[in-house]
Amino acid sequence: MTTSLVGMVSVPKTHPIPQLSIVVPIQRDLAGFESTLISVLENQPSGSEVLVSHDGSYDDPFELCEEVRFVVAESTRLIDLVGVAARQARGPYVHVLGDGLRATCGWTDDALEHFDHFDTAAVAPVIRAAANRRVLSAGWSTTSTSICSPVSHGEESPRIETRIAAYLQASFWRRDVLRSLHQSFEGSDSLEASFVYHHLIRKAGWRTELSPNSTVECDSETIPWECRSFKRGLRLRAIRNHFVGGGWSESITAGCLGVLSSLLQPSRMLESAGQCFAPLAESNLARQIQCDEVATCDDEGMIVSLPKKTGTSCRRAA
Numbered sequence: 404m405t406t407s408l409v410g411m412v413s414v415p416k417t418h419p420i421p422q423l424s425i426v427v428p429i430q431r432d433l434a435g436f437e438s439t440l441i442s443v444l445e446n447q448p449s450g451s452e453v454l455v456s457h458d459g460s461y462d463d464p465f466e467l468c469e470e471v472r473f474v475v476a477e478s479t480r481l482i483d484l485v486g487v488a489a490r491q492a493r494g495p496y497v498h499v500l501g502d503g504l505r506a507t508c509g510w511t512d513d514a515l516e517h518f519d520h521f522d523t524a525a526v527a528p529v530i531r532a533a534a535n536r537r538v539l540s541a542g543w544s545t546t547s548t549s550i551c552s553p554v555s556h557g558e559e560s561p562r563i564e565t566r567i568a569a570y571l572q573a574s575f576w577r578r579d580v581l582r583s584l585h586q587s588f589e590g591s592d593s594l595e596a597s598f599v600y601h602h603l604i605r606k607a608g609w610r611t612e613l614s615p616n617s618t619v620e621c622d623s624e625t626i627p628w629e630c631r632s633f634k635r636g637l638r639l640r641a642i643r644n645h646f647v648g649g650g651w652s653e654s655i656t657a658g659c660l661g662v663l664s665s666l667l668q669p670s671r672m673l674e675s676a677g678q679c680f681a682p683l684a685e686s687n688l689a690r691q692i693q694c695d696e697v698a699t700c701d702d703e704g705m706i707v708s709l710p711k712k713t714g715t716s717c718r719r720a721a
Contacts, residue, residue: 421452423511424492424578426499427471428484429457435502438622442505444470448512452493456484481571481593486585492578501572501593503627505533505620513616514575522700524580524609525600527569528617529555532624539626542567542613543597548661548675550639551598553626554613567613568601570594572628575614580604583698589691594628598639599692602646608700631670636661636677641684645692654681 425443429436443453444467453471455461458479476487485499496515500506510528517526527542530553540553544567554567569575571593588599601611621627640654661675 419450421450421494422496423448423451423515424488424494424497425451425453425511426485426488426492426497427453427455428481428488428499428501429455429461430479430481430484430502432502435622439500439502439504439506440467440471442507442620443500446506446508446510448509451511454488454492456488458484480591482585482588482591482596485571485581489576489578489581489585495578497576497578497581499571499574499576500619503622504530504573505622507618507620510617510619511575514614517575517612517614518577520610520612522608522610523612524577524604524607524700525569525611526575526614526617527567527611528573528575528614528619530573530619530621530626533620533622534624537624539621539624540570540573541615542569542611544568545643548657548664549671550636550643550678551594553629568611569597570626570628571597571600573619575617580609580698583696586696587693589693590688592638594635595638595642598642602642603692603694603697606646606694607697631674633673633677636674637680637684638677638688640678640681641688642692644681644685645689649681651682655679 425447427436427440427443440453440455447453454474455467455471456474456476458477459475461473463473472491474488474491476483481501489497496518498511498514514526514528517523529538530540531537532539538555541555542553543551544554545551551568584600584603587603588596590596590599604611636658640649640657643649644654658675658677658679661678662672665671665675
């Protein structure tokens with residue numbers, strides 16, 4: 404806080420509380436981080452603040468301390484970087500934008516309007532390929548054979564799906580809900596965290612919505628964190644079993660159906676095979692999940708004043 408002199412009296416100069424806190428975490432991809440941060444600063448909406456979270460090793464070579472707030476986490480895990488930023492965020496809503504994703508002009512406006520619904524805890528933007536504008540993800544969903552898979556892959560116009568969910572790497576949140584989620588999962592994988600957070604907020608009475616007019620861009624033709632593997636299938640199915648029930652019979656059935664539906668896709672076959680062995684990981688994962696810490700939808704303290712249009716001030720065309 405700085406002060407200015409009016410006559411002989413020192414008057415505190417305060418900064419208005421932002422409506423939105425935009426979090427740009429630094430992980431291993433420094434070039435991707437810089438691209439993401441530049442896009443946010445070029446398209447930053449009024450009434451917002453930008454937080455850069457890192458593990459203490461970033462030394463601000465571009466001297467951006469006047470434009471962003473730097474916060475330090477204990478590790479480069481996305482969960483920790485987002486958690487520490489959420490604790491220090493001043494806005495009632497928090498937007499996370501991970502390495503390699505780029506903001507576009509006006510991308511926050513439609514997303515914030517979805518918080519008009521009192522039971523909305525999270526909002527998923529649409530992720531498009533920068534080269535050809537293909538929809539890479541309009542949130543994610545789970546089917547009988549595939550878990551945590553991007554919705555509307557390759558479509559020009561995203562569908563409005565029910566029971567949609569958001570990737571932590573690209574998401575909007577009620578700040579206090581996101582704060583409560585940080586202590587709920589001790590894992591290190593960001594996709595697993597997205598899956599756990601989804602189940603936890605639904606258990607607490609919240610829902611996630613898709614914002615079809617909120618667009619972020621991705622340089623690659625696929626979502627960077629969509630790496631199919633045996634381990635992915637095993638652990639995500641184990642998390643699903645923990646929340647919705649299931650055992651060897653359900654896991655094997657889902658895995659076998661998944662293998663049959665992806666005979667020409669080796670990576671998906673491995674993931675489906677992993678689902679068959681999910682019960683082996685359930686007890687370990689159960690110890691990593693704490694359900695009691697999550698803010699509930701009926702907590703009146705979670706509902707803040709409804710957002711207003713932030714307005715967009717794009718420094719350069721997106």
